[in-house]
Structures are given as C-alpha cells and as structure tokens.
Amino acid sequence: xTAHANHSEENKSLRPQEGPxxxxxxxxxxxxxxxxxxxxxxxxxxSPFVIPFIVxxxxxxxxxxxxxxMHLDQKGHEFPxxxxxxxxxxxxxxxxxxxxxxxxx
Amino acid sequence: MSxxxxxxLPPHPEKATLEGKNKVLGFWLFLGGEVILFxxxxxxFIALRTAFGSGPASQELFSLPLTAVATFIxxxxxxxxxxxxxxxxxxxxxxxxxxFGITVLFGLAFLGLEIYEFFEYVHExxxxxxxAFGSAFYTLVGFHGAHVLxxxxxxTGLLSKLPKKGLNVVTAPxxxxxxxxxxxxxxxxxxxxxxxxxxxxxx
Numbered sequence: 001x002t003a004h005a006n007h008s009e010e011n012k013s014l015r016p017q018e019g020p021x022x023x024x025x026x027x028x029x030x031x032x033x034x035x036x037x038x039x040x041x042x043x044x045x046x047s048p049f050v051i052p053f054i055v056x057x058x059x060x061x062x063x064x065x066x067x068x069x070m071h072l073d074q075k076g077h078e079f080p081x082x083x084x085x086x087x088x089x090x091x092x093x094x095x096x097x098x099x100x101x102x103x104x105x
Numbered sequence: 106m107s108x109x110x111x112x113x114l115p116p117h118p119e120k121a122t123l124e125g126k127n128k129v130l131g132f133w134l135f136l137g138g139e140v141i142l143f144x145x146x147x148x149x150f151i152a153l154r155t156a157f158g159s160g161p162a163s164q165e166l167f168s169l170p171l172t173a174v175a176t177f178i179x180x181x182x183x184x185x186x187x188x189x190x191x192x193x194x195x196x197x198x199x200x201x202x203x204x205f206g207i208t209v210l211f212g213l214a215f216l217g218l219e220i221y222e223f224f225e226y227v228h229e230x231x232x233x234x235x236x237a238f239g240s241a242f243y244t245l246v247g248f249h250g251a252h253v254l255x256x257x258x259x260x261t262g263l264l265s266k267l268p269k270k271g272l273n274v275v276t277a278p279x280x281x282x283x284x285x286x287x288x289x290x291x292x293x294x295x296x297x298x299x300x301x302x303x304x305x306x307x308x
Contacts (some may be wrong), residue, residue: 022186027181050307062295065292070288091147097148
C-alpha cells in the first residue's frame with residue numbers, strides 16, 4: 001500500500017482522460033436512431049425495407065453499448081470480445097435453425 | 106490502511122487488484138452466457154411470433170408511444186450509470202451516489218411501465234396461455250423485466266453500503282460490474298423493442 005502512496009502523483013497523470021462528452025454524443029446518436037426506427041414503423045409500415053432498416057439500427061445500437069459504454073474498444077478486452085462474439089455466433093445459429101430449418105410457425 | 110486506499114484511488118480502481126480483474130473477467134463470461142440465454146428466447150419468440158392463438162394480434166396489441174417512453178427511460182438510465190462510473194474514476198463519492206441513484210429510479214420507472222403494460226395486455230386477452238405468441242412474449246419480455254428488477258436490487262444494495270465503505274479497490278469492481286450489467290440489460294432491450302414491438306407492429 002505504501003507503493004500506492006508513493007505513486008499517487010504519477011497516478012494522477014495516468015488517470016484516464018475521460019469526459020462525459022463522448023458518452024453524451026453516443027447517447028444523442030442512440031436516441032436519434034431509436035426515434036428513426038420508431039418513425040419508420042409508424043409512418044412506413046408497408047415498406048419492405050422497414051424490417052431490415054430497424055434491425056440494422058438495432059445492431060448499430062448494440063455496437064454502441066458494447067464498444068463505447070461497456071469499453072470493449074479498450075485494451076485488455078480480448079477475452080470478453082471473444083466471449084460476446086461466440087455468444088452472437090450461437091444466437092445467429094439458433095435463429096437460423098428455429099426459423100429457416102424448423103420452418104418457424 | 107483502508108483510509109490510505111480510499112484517499113489514493115488508482116487510475117482504474119476496478120482493475121487495480123487481481124481480484125478486481127478476475128471479477129470483471131468473470132462477469133464478462135457470465136454475460137456471454139446471458140447472450141445465449143436471451144438469444145434462445147429471441148429465437149423462440151421470432152419463430153412463434155405470429156402464433157396468436159386465441160389472443161389479439163401483435164399489430165393491434167402493441168402501443169408504440171408506450172414502448173418509446175420505456176425505451177427512452179432505459180437508454181437514459183444507461184447514460185446515468187456511465188456518468189456514475191466516471192464519477193467513481195474521479196473519486197467522487199457523492200457523484201457516484203447521485204448518478205447510480207438516478208439510474209435506480211429510472212429502472213423503477215421502467216418496471217412500473219412494464220407492469221402497467223402487462224396488466225393492460227391481460228385485460229385485452231393477451232396472456233401466457235392465449236397462444237404461443239403470448240407464452241414467448243411473456244417469457245422473453247418478463248425475463249428482461251426480471252433482470253431489470255435484479256439490477257435495481259443489486260445497485261440499491263451496493264449504494265446502501267457505499268457511504269460507509271467509501272470508494273476503494275474493493276468497492277470499485279463491484280460498481281463497475283453492476284454498470285456492465287446495466288448496459289447489458291439496455292442492450293437486450295434494444296433488441297426487444299426492435300424485434301418484439303417494432304417488428305410486431307409491422308407484422
């Protein structure tokens with residue numbers, strides 16, 4: 001613990017230079033994308049592109065959550081990244097099997 | 106010793122100790138399992154989402170304004186928990202209590218809306234047993250709601266101990282991991298509002 005005390009000055013300079021700015025920008029973009037998805041469904045429910053469009057928006061938002069808010073973009077997150085992408089792989093397999101192979105309902 | 110730790114918070118207090126590092130890694134492994142859990146519920150829901158049975162169809166059932174408000178509440182609470190973690194990195198205890206406290210309040214607001222929504226649906230004949238759509242809907246959305254409730258209880262528990270224990274290398278990983286959990290809940294909701302509500306409205 002004395003080591004900590006000795007390095008406290010050094011630690012200050014190492015303290016992550018983070019501000020709320022990046023997160024607030026991501027938040028505003030997230031809200032904007034969400035609004036876009038809701039408007040697309042409210043005003044163009046007949047369009048054949050509306051489902052791919054809202055799913056794409058959902059994937060972008062998931063990326064924001066993982067890489068900006070949960071810091072997967074920072075160093076030392078190789079295992080978490082591997083874990084999450086493994087999960088995504090299985091989920092994609094589930095969805096394909098349930099809907100296209102078993103034929104859905 | 107404990108006072109020294111709390112006054113000299115290292116730059117990344119959540120990963121300053123081996124225990125903290127392991128806690129964060131272990132939590133990511135748990136989240137990997139959660140991805141599979143929710144993924145299988147999503148796959149089930151997508152496969153059964155038009156099997157309305159005796160209940161109403163999703164197009165007439167869902168109300169977009171209600172879902173939009175719930176989505177806004179949950180996205181905003183995710184931002185607040187990030188601000189809470191940044192306050193933790195600044196060694197600002199009152200900031201942590203404030204931002205995580207607001208996160209919990211927004212979580213409760215979301216739960217209130219969800220309970221109101223489920224009551225309305227049951228009155229309209231959309232129940233767990235009205236059809237495969239109903240079963241899949243309540244299992245998926247209810248599981249997510251239970252996760253929100255779990256998060257609310259968890260963060261409340263952490264906050265209740267925090268004024269006494271302070272911010273240090275023991276409490277920091279706990280807060281960090283709770284915020285990861287909260288973001289993950291938000292991530293799942295992004296897919297719920299897209300796949301369940303918006304796609305349900307489109308048909």
